[in-house]
Amino acid sequence: MGNERRFSAINTKIRVMRSRFLKDDDYIALMEMNSVEDQIKYLREETKYSKVLEDIDDIDNIQKVELQLERLQVQQFEKIIKYFSDDYERYIKSFMFRYETEDLKLFLRVLARGEKLEDYGMESLLKDKYYSFSYEKIKDAKSVVDFIDKLKGTKFYDVLYPYRNEDHSKLMFYMEMNLDRLYFNTINESAQKLSKADRQSFNNVFGENIDILNIEWIYRGLKFYNLAPEELINYTLPHGLVFNFNKLKDLCYGDIEHLKSVVRDTRYKELVNEDKDIDLFMGIRVQRYMYNRFKNAFRDGRFDISISNAYLHLLEYEIKDIISILEAKKYGLSYYETKEYLVREIKGSDE
Amino acid sequence: MSIEKMSMMNVVGKIEEINDVLTELLRTGKVDLVSAMTQIEESHFLFDVNDENVDMLVDLNYISPFEKNEETQNLLKQCQEISEILDLKCDSQYSDINLEMPTKQELQRELDEVHKEVIEPHIMLDALQKELSYLDDFHANSFKEMEEFPLTIDEMRNMEYYDFKMGILSKEDRLKLKKNYENILAILLHTGSSAEGEVYFAFYPKKLESEIARVLRSLNFKEIIIPNSYSGTPKQIREEVVTKKERLTKEIQAQKKLIEDYKIKYSDKLKSMLGHIWLMSKIDEVKSYIAVSSHYFYISGWVPDSEKEKLQEILGTHEDTLIVFKDDVSLKPPTKLNNHWFFRPFEWLVNLYGTPSYNELDPTPFVSLSYMLLFGIMFGDLGQGFIFVVAGYFASKKTQLGGIISRMGISSMIFGVLYGSLFGIETIIPALWMRPFENINDILMVTIFVGIFVILVAHVYGIINAYKRRDLEEGVFGKEGVAGVILYLAFLITIGSTLLEVSIIPAPITLGVGGIALLAIIFRLPLTHLIENKRPLHGGDTTGYYIESIFSLIETFLSMLSGTVSFIRVGAFALVHVGLFLAFETIGHMMNSAPGSIIMIIIGNIFILSLEGLIVFIQGMRLQYYELFSRYYKGEGKEFKPVSLEK
Numbered sequence: 001m002g003n004e005r006r007f008s009a010i011n012t013k014i015r016v017m018r019s020r021f022l023k024d025d026d027y028i029a030l031m032e033m034n035s036v037e038d039q040i041k042y043l044r045e046e047t048k049y050s051k052v053l054e055d056i057d058d059i060d061n062i063q064k065v066e067l068q069l070e071r072l073q074v075q076q077f078e079k080i081i082k083y084f085s086d087d088y089e090r091y092i093k094s095f096m097f098r099y100e101t102e103d104l105k106l107f108l109r110v111l112a113r114g115e116k117l118e119d120y121g122m123e124s125l126l127k128d129k130y131y132s133f134s135y136e137k138i139k140d141a142k143s144v145v146d147f148i149d150k151l152k153g154t155k156f157y158d159v160l161y162p163y164r165n166e167d168h169s170k171l172m173f174y175m176e177m178n179l180d181r182l183y184f185n186t187i188n189e190s191a192q193k194l195s196k197a198d199r200q201s202f203n204n205v206f207g208e209n210i211d212i213l214n215i216e217w218i219y220r221g222l223k224f225y226n227l228a229p230e231e232l233i234n235y236t237l238p239h240g241l242v243f244n245f246n247k248l249k250d251l252c253y254g255d256i257e258h259l260k261s262v263v264r265d266t267r268y269k270e271l272v273n274e275d276k277d278i279d280l281f282m283g284i285r286v287q288r289y290m291y292n293r294f295k296n297a298f299r300d301g302r303f304d305i306s307i308s309n310a311y312l313h314l315l316e317y318e319i320k321d322i323i324s325i326l327e328a329k330k331y332g333l334s335y336y337e338t339k340e341y342l343v344r345e346i347k348g349s350d351e
Numbered sequence: 352m353s354i355e356k357m358s359m360m361n362v363v364g365k366i367e368e369i370n371d372v373l374t375e376l377l378r379t380g381k382v383d384l385v386s387a388m389t390q391i392e393e394s395h396f397l398f399d400v401n402d403e404n405v406d407m408l409v410d411l412n413y414i415s416p417f418e419k420n421e422e423t424q425n426l427l428k429q430c431q432e433i434s435e436i437l438d439l440k441c442d443s444q445y446s447d448i449n450l451e452m453p454t455k456q457e458l459q460r461e462l463d464e465v466h467k468e469v470i471e472p473h474i475m476l477d478a479l480q481k482e483l484s485y486l487d488d489f490h491a492n493s494f495k496e497m498e499e500f501p502l503t504i505d506e507m508r509n510m511e512y513y514d515f516k517m518g519i520l521s522k523e524d525r526l527k528l529k530k531n532y533e534n535i536l537a538i539l540l541h542t543g544s545s546a547e548g549e550v551y552f553a554f555y556p557k558k559l560e561s562e563i564a565r566v567l568r569s570l571n572f573k574e575i576i577i578p579n580s581y582s583g584t585p586k587q588i589r590e591e592v593v594t595k596k597e598r599l600t601k602e603i604q605a606q607k608k609l610i611e612d613y614k615i616k617y618s619d620k621l622k623s624m625l626g627h628i629w630l631m632s633k634i635d636e637v638k639s640y641i642a643v644s645s646h647y648f649y650i651s652g653w654v655p656d657s658e659k660e661k662l663q664e665i666l667g668t669h670e671d672t673l674i675v676f677k678d679d680v681s682l683k684p685p686t687k688l689n690n691h692w693f694f695r696p697f698e699w700l701v702n703l704y705g706t707p708s709y710n711e712l713d714p715t716p717f718v719s720l721s722y723m724l725l726f727g728i729m730f731g732d733l734g735q736g737f738i739f740v741v742a743g744y745f746a747s748k749k750t751q752l753g754g755i756i757s758r759m760g761i762s763s764m765i766f767g768v769l770y771g772s773l774f775g776i777e778t779i780i781p782a783l784w785m786r787p788f789e790n791i792n793d794i795l796m797v798t799i800f801v802g803i804f805v806i807l808v809a810h811v812y813g814i815i816n817a818y819k820r821r822d823l824e825e826g827v828f829g830k831e832g833v834a835g836v837i838l839y840l841a842f843l844i845t846i847g848s849t850l851l852e853v854s855i856i857p858a859p860i861t862l863g864v865g866g867i868a869l870l871a872i873i874f875r876l877p878l879t880h881l882i883e884n885k886r887p888l889h890g891g892d893t894t895g896y897y898i899e900s901i902f903s904l905i906e907t908f909l910s911m912l913s914g915t916v917s918f919i920r921v922g923a924f925a926l927v928h929v930g931l932f933l934a935f936e937t938i939g940h941m942m943n944s945a946p947g948s949i950i951m952i953i954i955g956n957i958f959i960l961s962l963e964g965l966i967v968f969i970q971g972m973r974l975q976y977y978e979l980f981s982r983y984y985k986g987e988g989k990e991f992k993p994v995s996l997e998k
């Protein structure tokens with residue numbers, strides 16, 4: 001099937017879906033409100049999230065709002081999947097793997113703290129058919145070991161099994177690193193089965209994403225974690241676009257200043273911009289870089305997988321920003337402080 | 352003849368005898384039980400009272416349903432489990448169950464005994480097999496590349512300044528290791544491969560143990576623990592593993608042999624136990640229909656009249672058992688079809704639409720004959736029909752459909768002779784009647800007449816069914832009743848004489864009779880009420896009645912016309928059948944070679960047999976269900992489902 005035929009319908013559909021994104025005015029309105037309650041009311045009355053937020057009774061529970069917003073994202077996933085078949089369907093579905101991973105991390109955090117899962121009233125985000133494990137079964141896990149046993153037969157088992165007897169304080173670190181690696185490998189694998197043009201478009205975006213995540217990791221590793229360079233390099237993700245293994249190795253065996261100077265000569269220089277505190281803003285900058293990258297996909301408007309890809313990620317950033325705004329209000333951050341922590345840059349505000 | 356007469360049987364007996372009575376009922380497989388509780392509550396459970404059975408009547412006031420019992424189910428499960436361990440196939444070997452039923456306690460004890468003996472080798476076998484597969488996984492090839500290594504594992508374990516680990520690395524991590532090997536303070540050697548991946552051996556100074564451990568961990572190094580029982584060099588270990596594997600295989604064989612012995616020893620015993628337990632669980636199942644009082648049990652069920660005497664005889668052997676048969680009950684009996692073996696497969700076709708009511712005429716013989724006739728006309732071919740007969744014969748062992756297919760084949764063969772067609776080729780045998788493709792008008796005409804005949808027979812069925820229901824309105828004045836048939840005939844004669852330009856019956860008479868029939872259909876409700884002396888005549892809404900009546904008359908005319916003409920399709924399919932083959936034959940000729948033609952003829956036949964065969968099969972069903980059943984058949988009955996020992 002030619003890409004024109006494959007993407008003409010879905011790309012049109014996505015453009016319509018994209019027109020329902022929140023506008024800058026919406027963000028400004030949200031940030032200017034006086035209480036979390038008002039904000040949620042606004043989301044419920046003025047935005048595309050009204051339907052998923054309809055049934056929430058306690059109107060200031062940010063956690064619940066977050067879950068509902070993510071539900072909407074999953075719904076949109078399902079809508080988009082319907083437009084694809086075979087390898088493309090599997091590729092889009094591999095994004096769902098992300099939610100499985102996030103669910104597992106949540107479980108692990110609770111269990112690693114020695115708390116009980118039932119106290120948290122875990123709710124599954126995906127429909128049962130998208131899980132590769134049984135959510136209901138795992139909900140009853142009593143300990144980390146029990147939890148991992150219950151994952152037997154899934155991809156996760158092999159990755160988590162070696163760490164089941166690890167000291168709880170370090171366990172989260174190892175497990176999260178490995179789950180993330182599994183996730184990136186999974187989408188990369190499924191993407192390599194797409195047509196050549198789509199594979200290339202994927203490799204470019206994915207490669208950049210991997211690059212900046214690796215830079216962030218090595219920067220933090222050097223600065224905060226007491227890790228040997230051998231360990232640092234082993235935890236990096238493969239398939240970067242600019243930074244291949246040897247370049248990363250060079251960063252791992254050098255110091256922070258070296259890293260900054262190397263990165264400054266690449267397209268990722270904004271990450272180590274010293275105008276603001278690098279330590280504090282690196283996470284946001286990583287996301288902001290990808291955000292702009294995905295926005296460009298709509299400008300280019302090619303008949304390939306990039307638009308679907310971009311839409312799904314932009315929606316994710318929108319939800320992240322909304323939650324940041326709600327959290328910021330909860331902790332009493334000012335309008336200008338809040339703006340700093342958003343992925344997007346809001347223009348036309350009263351600066 | 353084809354729907355069996357049913358009677359309601361009520362049985363009262365002493366509660367001690369209940370299991371014996373039920374066993375016998377199950378064995379006969381002739382009784383369709385209904386809930387005795389409901390029967391009694393609705394006062395259908397009647398019997399003549401005399402001095403001897405007055406107790407039974409008194410007890411009727413104290414009845415209760417039978418208590419459910421889980422015990423038997425557990426026994427059944429346990430017994431099946433043991434059979435599975437011993438790999439015994441116990442399906443339906445219940446024929447030789449004698450009436451000496453052991454009690455549940457006895458059965459449980461015996462089962463426990465067998466279980467105790469059998470479970471031990473089973474568990475052993477399981478463990479041994481696990482160990483073997485573990486050996487296969489990890490140790491068989493893990494040391495393959497280290498054959499020449501001079502040190503023993505014990506020597507290495509006892510080294511003062513160095514330590515070692517073995518484990519598995521994934522491809523991605525191997526690559527990382529390779530690219531950064533110069534910075535790693537350990538020697539890593541590839542030593543072999545296991546089921547889970549490539550095995551590596553890490554050798555490093557003891558001082559650096561924690562650093563190396565962390566690095567290995569970051570590489571997802573999956574450690575293999577070498578059991579302490581291994582102490583030699585890698586080569587010796589390999590040999591040890593091989594001998595151990597041999598030993599394990601032998602032990603597994605021994606355990607298997609043991610289980611095999613048990614199988615022979617307990618086979619008969621288990622089979623008979625399973626039979627007993629199966630019977631018990633069946634009895635338990637049936638007990639939900641039964642009512643009991645403190646001294647008596649009460650059973651109600653439908654019995655075919657032909658089996659009455661036999662049941663009386665069997666149950667009569669029990670003392671103090673009262674058996675009452677009643678023909679005339681207000682309940683609707685279930686339907687048991689009983690047809691000539693030749694028609695029997697078509698019962699499936701009828702039941703697919705709906706089981707006939709007890710007092711309805713069984714349409715099976717008519718369906719069989721008309722279906723075969725129509726199929727034959729549409730798909731007449733001696734050779735292809737023969738293939739259907741053979742295929743149907745083999746399929747009939749698995750499904751009722753097989754019987755239908757082989758009968759379709761017979762009809763196809765007969766018409767094949769009439770059409771002179773053998774595997775589509777029309778030059779081998781002579782046509783006894785005509786070749787459809789050369790007489791297109793004739794075959795279409797003939798099928799319309801066949802259609803008219805079939806429709807008329809359907810009307811006769813409809814009238815008989817209405818008579819059986821004592822339905823005056825539908826049977827006499829209805830559009831599927833006598834008036835309808837007269838109108839249809841008048842309609843046909845009028846059209847027929849106009850088309851053929853001959854006068855069969857003088858036109859005024861035809862029109863007059865037709866007109867009377869038409870009026871009868873319009874006024875069918877008031878007429879019926881007049882005769883049955885019911886008021887109001889129109890059952891309420893007079894205007895509404897006439898509007899509906901007149902419109903339904905228009906619909907009647909349309910359906911008469913379309914229903915009759917639709918049988919042209921039958922002729923059309925006869926033509927399609929020939930035409931389709933012609934196409935393949937032509938392609939065959941174009942190939943200009945004998946083998947090519949033969950291959951095309953074979954492909955053509957396969958295509959026609961599968962695809963056209965299916966289409967004609969469905970077309971036949973459509974004609975039956977839509978054109979014919981709608982005229983005479985309701986199919987609102989309940990199937991006769993006797994309780995029996997079968998699954």
